[in-house]
Amino acid sequence: MKFALLIRLDEAAQAAEAKAKGVEHPPVSPAYAAYAQAAVEAGVMRGGQRLRPSSTATTVRVRDGQTHVLDGPYAEAKEQLGGVFLIEAATLEEAVQWAAKCPGAATGALEVRAVWE
Amino acid sequence: MQYMLMIYSDQSRIQAMAPEDGQKMMAAFNAYTESLKAAGAYVGGDRLQPTSTGATVRVRDGQTQVLDGPYADTKEQLGGYYLIEAADLDEAVKWAARCPGAAVGTLEVRPVWAM
Amino acid sequence: MTPAHTAAAQAARSGYGKLLAYLAAQTRDLAEAEDALADAFAKALDAWPRTGVPASPEAWLLTAARNRWLDGLRRKRVRSDARDHLTLALDEAQAQAETHHDIPDQRLRLIFACAHPAIAPPARAPMILQTVLGFDAKAIASAFLVAPAAMAQRLVRAKAKIRDAGIPFAIPERADLAERLDAALDAVYTVFTRGWGDPLGADPESRGLAEEAIWLGRLIAQVLPDEPEPKGLLALMLHAHARRAARRDLGGRFVPLDAQDVSLWDRPMLHEAEALIHQAAAAGRPARFQLEAAIQSAHAARAFTGQADWAAVVILYDGLVAMTGSVVAAINRAVALSRSEGPAQGLAALDAVAEDPRLADYQPYWAARADLLARTGDKAAAAAAYDRAIGLEFDPALRDFLQERRAGLG
Known part of the structure; x- marks a missing residue:
């Protein structure tokens, strides 16, 4: 089965880190790189995306045939979806194991969701 | 540039749909996916199973906490996403507005960092 | 309050x-x-x-x-x-x-400044909405499917351009009038077409973009009574607007033009449009909006004679294609041709433009193609074309309609 690991991050902390390093966005940390590499070598990595911060988000709704376009993310919250890993796992438990190893679990939270195939 | 179109919707409403409405919605999503592909905008996408089938994981002070269900208990939940290639935000917003999910839920459009 | x-x-x-x-x-x-x-x-x-x-x-x-x-x-x-x-x-x-x-009243001068050729085309109609009609940037952004921050930027840039480039707030001299008027009318028509997404007027925020555009059209036609194109545009908008009540059934479902109940069309509005077309024609300077209005007039003939004048529509589209080279006009011409000569002829005309790369995400092309393929009995190809049209549609009511058509292929 394929699972999505949805990474919720504290964006303020991330922005502070970027600022401290004087970069637009922090490069992939060694811990993340190592994690992703481990998942690749275990043969479970199926893909992933790193999202830009929610300040770059735009939301779109269509109601009564009318489209509404708004600045900002779907919901204002301290922690925002910051990225996704897709992994192959036999069970939810196995997917949770991989989620727990992800560096994001130590600073934010990972939501594990099965993917329809 | 690549953009993620995240689809938030009330999953209880979708689960409560009459079968023919559900099929119609699926067909609309399939048509949308095909149009993205035909326009060369489709990069990827996934449809997530309901939050009740998932779990949320945190590690604090070396302790792993696993909770049933989604990260936050909100009325609408992330139900899936598309990853698309678009020239700019305006083009990405146009694709988002065409997504059948925008008519029942909300689409969040966000650029992704190049890997 | x-x-x-x-x-x-x-x-x-x-x-x-x-x-x-x-x-x-x-x-x-x-x-x-x-x-x-x-x-x-x-x-x-x-x-x-x-x-x-x-x-x-x-x-x-x-x-x-x-x-x-x-x-x-x-x-x-x-x-x-x-x-x-x-x-x-x-x-x-x-x-x-x-x-x-x-x-x-110098609103027409403001319209000409906003629709000046030096202003980026995507900013012109939004500028008119904000300055002449007082819409806020957020509502304009939604009407144009653009992020509000991007729309605000676009408006700020256009205003700076007007100030820094010294764009005049004036009605152009005769020598420039034709070109400048085209840009202004085009912007007003853009406002009108953005109003079509809300056929029931359900959204109070959108405040009837179509009505506002008609109001702008009247203003221009009044201030420039010797110019035929403002009358053409006004007639075009009135023709389309007269059908507003017929475009959705009681259940809110989409009703295509040839299935609309003509008794729901607004007769006084149709008559006003017809009168404007005749006044404009008297100037002997046909142009894009006059032709488009005449096409709508040929459709409206169904309200008076019981059937649309498809042969006339084809000839008018021939003129429009020759004048503008527009692929949109070519698609509409093909549809009209299918009604007067048969679906195979219509399909052949569509094939002639099929190579245009802009059609990959142009929904009306796929909807037209699907319909003509269905009429010629090519169900598999029709289903594929319907899928493209469904996938590219913005309006849920139209999406439902197309899905029903596709399901009806059997």
């Missing part, structure tokens, strides 16, 4: 575009004029519920805006020559308003 508040708000809004046009034309600084007026309106909404709406609300607002502007000039230490020029302009505006108890 108290009745006094509502009255104040109404008096204020009805004068917005006129006041802004006047202030901007005098000073050539649209952004500053907007700020000064916004402040004046805020003062009015505060004062009028207590003091009552003044005898001349426009003069009151103009005075407040002028005072605020002059204060700002003093504070910002603007160069003295520039300040003198502005002070003079504002004083003149003030004197005019006081002596005549009215200010000249």
